[in-house]
Amino acid sequence: MKKPLLTIVGTLMLLQSPFAMAEETVTISLKDFNALKSLCSSLKGATATMATAPTRTKKPVVVASSKADTPDIGKAVKIASLRGFHALDKEAKEIEKKKQFKSGDGIKRNWELQPPSIPHSIEKDRITLKGNTCLKCHSKANHEKEKAPVFSKSHYITRNMKVLDKLSPRRYFCNQCHTPQADVDPLVKNSFKSNTIKLDNRLMDKVEK
């Protein structure tokens, strides 16, 4: 009765141990690595004697290689999870809070036809089946007294290139394209260069025809 249970538990522990204790890294040769691999694959049918005495004290072995032509397998890599290298039972590192970037003059566009970023808070705005509060300020009827920029002609065009006299349904959900921005340094540098083709005009030409 006890034996099969031990076998199962032992096997599981053994299989797990390289991951559970993956704190330290040991470099081994490729030959050893292959030996380890075949050992691992044969583990499925691990005997009871091996399993009941799992060698938990052994240093865990992660992969290794010194050859340059096998760059990926064998490289010991530590990848941080989203919460960093913190143990699961510790509180995650506090993240720095970022404020929304606001500007009265709008945010510079990076290419022709870029939907401009939203330079103001949109916390109060609701876009639902019942209504869209962005229109309170950006619609043709209201923008003048609200001193807000009106959405451009492209917002009246349906996907069949028809021009409506009111907002096109595919432009109803404004924040599909327009988003507020946080004032942060980008994690990844961006080397994007703006094009100079006036796509906007082309689009409008197509519509007019």
Add this chain to the structure above:
Amino acid sequence: MMQIKNLKSCQRMAGFFIKSTLLIGIVIGIILWGGFNWTLELTNTEQFCISCHEMEENVYQELQETVHWSNRTGVRATCPDCHVPKDWSHKIIRKIQASNEIFHKLMGTIDTPKKFEEHRLELALHEWKRMKDSNSRECRNCHQFKSMDLEKQDERSAKRHDPHVWEAMDGKTPSKTCIDCHKGIAHHLAKGWEEAAKKAGLQD
């Protein structure tokens, strides 16, 4: 002799009676008055408002999404802060009007979310009208225009808060009031609210 004496004691009795009645009257009056104001206060709490599920399931839930429920400074607005006047005479008038809500409660006018949604525009129009007529008195209990630092506000707010445009400057009557521009700050807006408000002359 007896008669005169009687008369005197009668007078004394009467005097005592009047005085004591007055006294009792005053005491009862104080109790009633206190009780009246006490009930008035009791019905001036958010707990009272949301004791009706019509208020609790709709508008109360929506309020919780807004800045008047939770914000940087931790100052909160409760239902009566925005809906019940602070000064006594306006408060009594509003309370008497509000007894109408009990009738509609009994009638079940808005007792499902669907029915509430159907009536929302009508209720909102009442509220907008009331706030427009009072020059947004309840908002101004907390927001003093003269205490607003336009420099600190968003560009977008400051552009629209130029008091020369709409506040009561130099003895002129104000042309605009908070609710003209700030609809839907506490609850969801009904479908077609803008057209309806414009038609009623309540939208800027």
